[in-house]
Amino acid sequence: MEKFEKLTGIAAPLPMVNIDTDMIIPKQFLKTIKRTGLGVNLFDEMRYDDDGNEIPDFVLNKPQYREAEILVAGANFGCGSSREHAPWAIKDFGIRCVIAPSFADIFYNNCFKNGILPIALPQEQVDVLMKEAEKGANARITVDLEAQTITTSDGEVFSFEVDSFKKHCLLEGLDDIALTMEKAAAIDAFEEKAGAARPWV
């Protein structure tokens, strides 16, 4: 997995609540058997019209946000389906960090498996960052995972919370299957004990 340490980049504002995973990547793109190539279809129905032409008003189609690496959005981001195609599409577009007042559980977990850092902040801090993002390419935001801080172009600093294990994996780019396999003895022991207690499972 790609590491996430520190990122300074353009933030795209998407001030909508309940952005669901169907919006992030509609179902017709779930037929792939690969993890890559979905960036072009990120937010497909908001980004393109029925004929496949770009809708100029949509934030990621605006010239100043085409290179955005951070997304600032409304509450309950990533609700709905468990499709990991959502973070795959976000990552494939080039976004490595999503900032919102809250996230849906499965989407939040999926981000960490793909080198994306989701950051939940109080609404008033997201409001500040949303305004900052609206300034476009002139306002670059810095996200420092080690320090757990976000710094605006004006030097305003916000701290954020992140689970220590998830942070460690993201900073080091660790494959968590390999980490779990190091605990094979514990899993073997559990399996033996549970198998004796609940043989019908």
Place this chain on the structure above:
Amino acid sequence: MSPKTLYDKIWDAHLAHEAEDGTSLLYIDRHLVHEVTSPQAFEGLRLSGRTVRAPDKTIAVPDHNVPTTPDRVNGITNEESRIQVEALDTNAKEFGINYYPVNDVRQGIVHIVGPEQGWTLPGMTVVCGDSHTATHGAFGALAHGIGTSEVEHVLATQTLIQKKSKNMKVEITGELAPGVTAKDITLSVIGHTGTAGGTGYVIEYCGEAIRSLSMEGRMTVCNMAIEGGARAGLIAPDEKTFEYIKGRPHAPKGAQWEAALTWWKTLYSDDDAHWDKVVTIKGEDIAPVVTWGTSPEDVLPITAEVPAPDTFKGGKTEAAKRALEYMGLKPGQKLSEIEIDTVFIGSCTNGRIEDLRAAAEILKGKKIAVKRAMVVPGSGLVRAQAEEEGLADIFKEAGFEWRLAGCSMCLAMNPDQLSPGERCAATSNRNFEGRQGRGGRTHLMSPAMAAAAAVTGRLTDVREMM
């Protein structure tokens, strides 16, 4: 011993390892797999030279992509869909996992097949790369959706890295009024708590109205726990649960049945267990409901009117404006006057035999007044039973298409889709923009309400037809 919730008990019984910071390895008893969220996981195993740790606890069935028209026995026409289903065929065979292929009579929606075949049992941990895995919570199993990376993790290690969620109790007291169903309960709870109200929690549904529900109804309630943001929904097992399970192909038998039953009967929340959040709703206060917007929390009784966006607070005002524009509705419009084009009965929320019975009861001897209507049974066995009970004939005579099993128009990955602007009364679980097809407009409701809408051609209070 300190008092525990049902969730605490299942969690403790599956803890294979716990680190100092609380990061835990939870052992997984059943891993359900479908064709859309698994190909990359199997590919990952191959690339890293890993194998499936517990193929006997892994069950696969294609459901999302499969066509539901009778000609599917001749193969899947859409090439991408066919490739995904064939990939599952190959992966199931290569890794030696339990499999119900597309033309097996037991094939169906993974969350209907699991309980039907007796794979889902009380006190188990159940995961699947699908958010509606919450369905299995109806058996008192800790069941939730996972992403594809986690699918690969479970395939390789039979465990999941987890942090424990908080405990939330949702109590539905008293009795439901006539015409009010499990779907109305689950939608009303989401309307009450919001789509993020359950985030960070595992919900246990309890109370007299929940106890009175059949297993099918309980599955409908737990199915939509995810729509309320919860990690999982649970209902403590009871005699109805045991009765449902007994004799199913993969249910324990003989001495093992007795041993299992002894343990299952300990699976309830202790009286003085700690709850981080409690929601209580009177069963009598729940009406037949429909959704008016593009989020499952946009729920109102059928007797209500389309709300005005400025009656909402914060970011929701903008969301409501957008939703009304998308849905083509005006504030103040009576919900019962909204005309519909299409009716969809099916999905993991409402594709079980009881759902088909409820819809058929309304449709008996009537004709549809909509452009098209379809019934997609949740599994081949549900379909067969409905045919045996004469329900299929009622649907067909009313003008419904009688389909084969699959997810179908719930997420429109197969050819069953809405056209732009087409308005649908659906028994599924999500009314998101574009969910049932680009520009399609979805109103969620119970099977009886969907049947009533099919007969009148508009959203209808089913109580008028009872």
